[in-house]
Structure formats: structure tokens, C-alpha cells
Amino acid sequence: MVCTRKTKTLVSTCVILSGMTNIICLLYVGWVTNYIASVYVRGQEPAPDKKLEEDKGDTLKIIERLDHLENVIKQHIQEELKEKLSEYVDKVNGQKPGFIKVVRHSKQEGLIRSRVSGWRAATAPVVALFDAHVEFNVGWAEPVLTRIKENRKRIISPSFDNIKYDNFEIEEYPLAAQGFDWELWCRYLNPPKAWWKLENSTAPIRSPALIGCFIVDRQYFQEIGLLDEGMEVYGGENVELGIRVWQCGGSVEVLPCSRIAHIERAHKPYTEDLTAHVRRNALRVAEVWMDEFKSHVYMAWNIPQEDSGIDIGDITARKALRKQLQCKTFRWYLVSVYPEMRMYSDIIAYGVLQNSLKTDLCLDQGPDTENIPILYICHGMTPQNVYYTSSQQIQVGILSPTVDDDDNRCLVDVNSRPRLIECSYAKAKRMKLHWQFSQGGPIQNRKSKRCLELQENSGAEFGFQLVLQRCSGQHWSITNVLRSLAS
Numbered sequence: 074m075v076c077t078r079k080t081k082t083l084v085s086t087c088v089i090l091s092g093m094t095n096i097i098c099l100l101y102v103g104w105v106t107n108y109i110a111s112v113y114v115r116g117q118e119p120a121p122d123k124k125l126e127e128d129k130g131d132t133l134k135i136i137e138r139l140d141h142l143e144n145v146i147k148q149h150i151q152e153e154l155k156e157k158l159s160e161y162v163d164k165v166n167g168q169k170p171g172f173i174k175v176v177r178h179s180k181q182e183g184l185i186r187s188r189v190s191g192w193r194a195a196t197a198p199v200v201a202l203f204d205a206h207v208e209f210n211v212g213w214a215e216p217v218l219t220r221i222k223e224n225r226k227r228i229i230s231p232s233f234d235n236i237k238y239d240n241f242e243i244e245e246y247p248l249a250a251q252g253f254d255w256e257l258w259c260r261y262l263n264p265p266k267a268w269w270k271l272e273n274s275t276a277p278i279r280s281p282a283l284i285g286c287f288i289v290d291r292q293y294f295q296e297i298g299l300l301d302e303g304m305e306v307y308g309g310e311n312v313e314l315g316i317r318v319w320q321c322g323g324s325v326e327v328l329p330c331s332r333i334a335h336i337e338r339a340h341k342p343y344t345e346d347l348t349a350h351v352r353r354n355a356l357r358v359a360e361v362w363m364d365e366f367k368s369h370v371y372m373a374w375n376i377p378q379e380d381s382g383i384d385i386g387d388i389t390a391r392k393a394l395r396k397q398l399q400c401k402t403f404r405w406y407l408v409s410v411y412p413e414m415r416m417y418s419d420i421i422a423y424g425v426l427q428n429s430l431k432t433d434l435c436l437d438q439g440p441d442t443e444n445i446p447i448l449y450i451c452h453g454m455t456p457q458n459v460y461y462t463s464s465q466q467i468q469v470g471i472l473s474p475t476v477d478d479d480d481n482r483c484l485v486d487v488n489s490r491p492r493l494i495e496c497s498y499a500k501a502k503r504m505k506l507h508w509q510f511s512q513g514g515p516i517q518n519r520k521s522k523r524c525l526e527l528q529e530n531s532g533a534e535f536g537f538q539l540v541l542q543r544c545s546g547q548h549w550s551i552t553n554v555l556r557s558l559a560s
């Protein structure tokens with residue numbers, strides 16, 4: 074890949090690095106990771122690590138590495154690093170007054186408000202917002218600044234490589250756009266078809282959203298509404314920014330010629346209950362930006378659309394922003410910017426599926442490695458998500474986010490046994506995947522006429538097993554019904 078560099082277009086850029094203990098605006102980037110790498114890698118004996126690989130199971134290996142990593146963080150980030158960083162900042166600013174700004178919050182504000190605090194401290198025409206645990210590759214800034222100079226309404230992400238969290242090795246990642254699933258977790262995407270057609274691996278990749286690190290014209294970032302400061306801790310702000318920028322007249326792209334490496338952590342240290350925060354933030358995005366498609370976010374998280382009991386905070390200012398900027402609809406966004414995203418407008422009921430014979434047990438997808446649905450104590454998390462469609466399919470587990478991943482699994486009658494088979498495969502093979510179901514009624518296969526029922530079995534884990542048999546009149550119910558279930 075040959076990347077050309079036009080250096081004439083450079084403007085000064087404030088690089089904002091946010092981390093748990095501080096937010097730093099500086100040009101000497103990568104200091105934090107360099108520092109840890111030098112201390113950590115130096116003290117590491119390669120031999121015992123190898124032994125670990127050979128002797129232990131995967132889970133144990135990961136736990137041990139995590140423990141090790143936590144120690145490294147404790148030792149270096151929280152005590153020594155903070156001190157050394159201050160010394161470094163003083164030294165640089167001694168030579169160039171005001172060159173590095175350090176912004177510290179008196180309490181933990183979370184990633185989102187921290188980034189905005191960094192932005193408030195910045196004065197350069199362009200700001201680059203990054204995690205503290207990134208390393209910049211040579212020449213990352215030039216192509217970005219060129220694209221922003223051409224059009225200030227572009228928000229740019231560099232291409233990401235991975236820094237392995239346990240040994241700081243670099244792992245090259247394939248070129249990718251950045252998107253999200255229906256829970257609004259960000260994810261890498263295959264670049265769009267139009268990009269592949271260009272056959273130019275240095276061309277900008279149009280991107281529906283952002284993983285979280287980006288470069289933006291400082292003034293434009295304000296015009297478009299910064300980040301949603303009503304969000305807490307972590308997650309969703311990157312997706313919200315992408316959707317908002319597109320719907321409100323800007324664009325987002327990933328540049329292959331600008332590369333950074335990022336430590337993809339095995340464990341995020343911000344809080345015990347990260348998922349609850351991500352879910353709350355996702356619901357803010359759904360309510361402000363997604364119009365009728367907000368239902369998809371509720372369905373993916375398996376929570377009711379009315380009275381969810383989740384406090385998402387005040388969104389009136391964000392709604393006013395959308396109105397003021399005269400933004401397009403989410404449908405427009407899905408069709409024009411993120412056509413890979415799957416739509417689930419045919420779902421008419423969702424939630425956990427319970428049988429009246431034993432209501433503390435729920436239908437569950439069972440072990441990942443198998444295709445046998447089971448009964449399990451109800452917990453309502455992803456393995457127990459059930460979706461019933463207007464075409465009478467029963468889908469179990471995660472809602473597959475894009476057309477490129479085909480992992481929706483449907484309940485199928487396979488030789489009188491309940492099985493979970495990839496839906497499009499089951500459909501293509503004309504398997505028995507259609508079920509008649511009405512709330513409080515039986516679940517009966519349209520072809521085989523057998524019913525999904527519970528059978529007492531003292532050998533089964535919870536005293537019952539899932540079977541397909543002649544209908545004996547058992548009743549099922551599902552948590553949320555969107556449209557009336559015809560019987």
C-alpha cells in the first residue's frame with residue numbers, strides 16, 4: 074500500500090488523550106504506553122510465559138494474565154506513572170510554556186465527559202481525541218488533516234491495529250469500517266462494496282460510526298453538538314456521534330493511510346457494572362435518534378419498550394439539538410449509510426419464553442458449541458432472548474447485527490427433536506421452522522404438528538427436559554408482545 078503524504082496542509086492539532094487518572098493535551102504522544110512497555114517488558118521473563126501456555130487451560134491463562142496486568146497497572150499507573158508524568162509535563166513546559174495541558178477531574182466523570190473536558194481546554198483548529206492506551210504510527214496525522222481541510226464536516230478515524238494487552242506485541246488488523254450492533258456496542262465492519270470496487274487500498278473508507286478515537290475540526294465538533302454529556306462512564310457515545318454526524322449533514326470515514334495501534338483490553342477497569350451503563354447510554358441514543366427503529370435497541374437488550382424501569386436521564390437538550398440541526402431520519406441513515414445493518418421489523422413478540430408448568434425455567438440456547446436448546450433458570454440475558462416473527466419463526470439468542478454475519482438461529486423440528494439451526498440455512502433447506510404460537514397458548518410446529526413441551530425427567534438438571542411431542546395442552550408465554558399474536 075503506497076500512501077502519499079502532502080505535508081503542506083498541516084495545521085496544528087491538539088491531541089487529547091483520556092485515561093482513568095488524567096486527561097492530557099499533548100503532542101508527545103504515546104508516552105503512556107511507551108512508559109509501561111519499557112517498564113513492563115523489561116521486567117518480563119519470557120520462559121515462564123511459555124510454560125504457562127503449555128500447561129494451562131485457556132481460561133486459567135487469561136485469568137493469570139489479567140492478575141498480572143492489574144498488578145502492572147496498580148504499580149505503574151496509579152502511583153509511579155502519575156508522578157513521572159507530572160515530572161515529564163513540567164520538564165516539557167519548562168522549555169515550551171503551556172505546551173502540554175493536564176486536566177484532572179476531582180471525581181470520576183467517565184470517558185465521555187472527560188473527552189469533552191479535553192476539548193474545552195484545547196485551542197488548536199483541529200482536535201484529535203484518543204484513549205491514553207494508543208500508540209501512533211509514523212505519519213498518522215497528514216492524511217487526516219488533508220481530508221479535514223478539504224471538508225471540515227468530515228470526522229475521521231485512523232485505521233486500528235491491536236497491541237496485545239499481555240505482551241505489547243503489535244497485531245495488524247485488516248482494513249475496516251466502524252459500525253455497531255443493535256445493542257449499540259461498536260464493532261469493526263467489512264468496508265462497503267463501493268470501496269472494494271475502487272480497488273484502491275488507500276482510498277478513504279466510508280464508515281457508519283466510530284470505534285471511539287477520532288479527529289475533528291474543533292469548531293465543527295461544537296456546531297454538531299460535541300458528545301452526549303448526559304451519558305455515563307463508557308459506551309454508546311461513539312455510535313451516537315457517528316449517527317448524529319451523518320443524519321445532520323456531515324460524514325465519517327476511516328483512513329487506511331493513518332494508522333494507530335490500540336490496546337484492546339480484556340477487562341475494562343471503569344466500573345463493576347459496565348453493561349448497565351452501556352445499556353442506559355444506548356437507550357438515550359435510541360430515544361433521540363432512531364425514530365421507529367428504537368424498538369430494535371429495546372429488543373436486542375431484551376427490555377420492554379414502555380416502562381422499562383431504566384432511568385436514562387434528561388434527553389430534552391439532545392432532542393432540541395436534533396431539531397435545531399434539522400437532521401434526517403434514522404431510516405434515511407440505515408438505507409443510505411448503513412445498508413449492511415439488518416432490520417427486524419417483522420418481530421411481533423420478544424423476551425424470555427416460559428412454560429406454565431415451571432415458570433422459573435426459561436428457554437435457553439444452551440452451550441455455544443451445540444445446537445440443542447435447553448431449559449435453564451430464568452436470567453433474561455442474551456442466551457435467553459427469544460424473538461417471534463410475523464412469519465412464525467422462533468429465533469433464539471443474539472440478534473445478528475449485519476448481513477455479513479449470519480448467526481441468527483431458529484428453533485427447528487429435526488426428526489422430532491428441538492434444535493437451533495441458522496435461520497437462512499433452515500429456510501433454504503425447507504426445514505420445519507415455522508411455529509404457531511399465541512400468548513398463553515401452545516407452541517406447535519406447522520408441519521409436524523408436534524408441540525414444544527416440558528417433560529419431567531429426574532435426570533435433567535432442573536427436573537424437566539425440552540421435548541417435541543403430541544400436544545398435551547401446555548401453555549407458553551413470552552415477555553413482550555408488540556402486535557397481537559394470531560392463533
Ligand SMILES: *[C@@H]1O[C@H](CO)[C@@H](O)[C@H](O)[C@H]1NC(C)=O
Pocket residue numbers: 273274275276277
Ligand atoms: C487512491 O486513493 C487515494 C486517496 O484518496 C488517491 O490520492 C489516489 O489518487 C487514488 N489512486 C487511484 C489510482 O485512483
